[in-house]
Amino acid sequence: MSQKRRSFLKSLGLAGIGLTFAPNVLQAKPAIPAKGKDLSTVTLSGKVYANGKGIAGVAVTDGINVVTTDSAGRYELLSNATADLVYISIPSGYEFTNEKSITRFYKRIVPQRGRFKADFELKKLAQDDTKHNFVVWADPQIISKDDAEQLKRESAQDLKQLVSGYPQNTLFHGIGCGDLVWDKFELFDDYQEALAISGIPFFQVIGNHDMNLDARTDEGSTEKFKELFGPTYYSFNRGEIHYVVLDDVFFIGTAKKYIGYLTERQLAWLEQDLATVKPGTTVVVSLHIPAYTRQHERNQEKEPSIGGVVSNRKELYRLLQPFKAHIMSGHTHFNEKIFEGDNIIEHVHGTVCGAWWTGPICYDGTPSGYGVYEVNGSELQWYYKSTGLAREHQLRIYPVGAVATRPDYVAVNVWNWDPSWIVEWLEDGRQMGEMTRETGLDPLSVELHEGAAKPAKHKWVEPQPTDHLFFAKPSANATTIVVQATDRFGNVFRDKLKVAKLESVVR
Structure with missing residues (x-):
């Protein structure tokens, strides 16, 4: 063997093992040519207009880059064949174009000779949108026709009634915060029927149960969602609020396996999108998996599950730092508020389906x-709306002994609690001060969910610790206990317990 050939084999780690090669082996070509992505350029262009007049300053994107329309409402964007949709960030002051409550703000790219033209026609709102409301539906998660009928019969009708209870022409929109169905794509039709019953336009967030589970990569997992609802990340505006929807469910290529993660492509897009927004603006970001929760602490675990929080959330926080931000999430089937610094509040929502129907x-x-948010200018106020119950239903009181670990105490669950709430109690009309907050299991959840045989529908459901339980120890001769909870906006909610009988008191 020549010295030159020996050196070559050594560089491959093959010297000294007695291998010989035919002259053509080291020059062999693959039997099947590799099929790479089509990166050919596509020029996107068009106009955003209303009543025939162009609208300036509207953000237009292919999900990679963001441009804004000129003074005549025109745009041009150099894209490539990997982009499948072109869409706008609907500006304030315009209606949300929708088909039976499903918003449509995008066009599917079908290039001809490297070009595609997409015009967007908008309609001016009849009223000022500085004041408006929105709701967050987390995890409808229907897996059967029975679930779907319950969603339409109860949840959708409840939302319809809620909206009708506000003054006529109050602006409302909804955000479906992921897990719209439970892997059963044929039920997307039922989900859309439920939204149509509600009568308000909805924007959608993709959840881990809305993905194509037979995809080989994350990119392919969103195909059905995109077919029905458009892009998985986008933005829009109403009044003084900039809304962003993100896809933080990263599918890892095997059925039902995912992590909470924001891709570089998405973060790069978000950075461009937020560059169009004035610092100090209130930004509402909706995603499915929470950026963060403290459930692992309540479960006495060292760290959160990689499928339960966003692993690279710090970059999201950094991008939101110049703004006043609210993050809307679901996924967990519990209610929690998370505060990140002085400018970010995360609302982890209880679910439309409760414990999976x-x-x-x-x-x-x-x-x-679901969560209800009332917007006035740049400020948000909110409350949690229990399906089928009055908006004043904000706590549940339990008699002495209902919590086994606190046998001498009255307990109350204040599910939308945050540190600005004050939870007090009165014994026979006498002020007793604030109740003590502790982590524990909700007694009704224990009754309905604890044990191998229940709930019969999904036996794997179990009660989970919550930190919005409050306790007080009444005296032996107490006859009436009143719990009074005051939220951060000064609203007061009360429940009354008399001789172990719960009576709802609405004031």
Whole structure:
């Protein structure tokens, strides 16, 4: 063997093992040519207009780059064949174009000779949108026709009634915060029927149960969702609020396996999108998997599950730092508020389906329901709406002994609690001060969910610890206990317990 050939084999780690090669082996070509992505350029262009007049300053994107329309409402964007949609960030002051409550703000790219033209026609709102409301539906998660009928019969009708209870022409929109169905794509039709019943336009977030589970990579997992609802990340505006929807469910290529993660492509897009927004603006970001929760602490675990929080959330926080931000999430089937610094509040929502349609509550005792947000300028106020119950239903009181670890105490679950709430109690009309907050299991959740045989529908459901339980020890001769909870906006909610009988008191 020549010295030159020996040196070559050594560089491959093959010298000294007695291998010989035919002259053509080291020059062999693959039997099947590799099929790479089509990166050919596509020029996107068009106009955003209303009543025939162009609208300036509207953000237009292919999900990679963001441009804004000129003074005549025109745009041009150099894209490539990997982009499948072109879409706009609907500007404030315009209606949300929708088909039976499903918003449509995008066009599917079908290039001809390297070009595609997409015009977007908008309609001016009849009223000022500085004041408006929105709701967050987390985890409808229907897996059967029975679930679907319950969604339409109860949840959708409840939302319809809620909206009708506000003054006529109050602006409302909804955000479906992921897990719209439970892997059963044929039920997307039922989900859309439920939204149509509600009568308000909805924007959608992709959840881990809305993905194509037979995809080989994350990119392919969103195909059905995109077919029905458009892009998985986008933005829009109403009044003084900039809304962003993100896809933080990263599918790892095997059925039902995922992590909470924001891709570089998405973060790069978000950075461009937020560059169009004035610092100090209130930004509402909706995603499915929470950026963060403290459930692992309540479960006495060292760290959160990689499928339960966003692993690279710090970059999201950094991008939101110049703004006043609210993060809307679901996924967990419990209710929690997370505060990140002085400018970010995360609202982890209890679910529309509760504990997977097994009963009236989530497994932390939060009723099945959804978040309601009332916007006035740049400020948000909010409450949790329990399905089928009055908006004043914000706590549940339990008699002495209901919590086994606190046998001498009255307990109350205040599911939308945050540190600005004050939870007090009165004994026979006498002020007794604030109740003590502790982590524990909600007694109703224990009754409905604990044990191998229940709930019969999904036997794997179990009660989970919550940190919005409050306790007080009444005297032996007490006859009436009143719990009074005051939220951060000064609203007061009360429940009354008399001789172990719970009576709802609405004031």
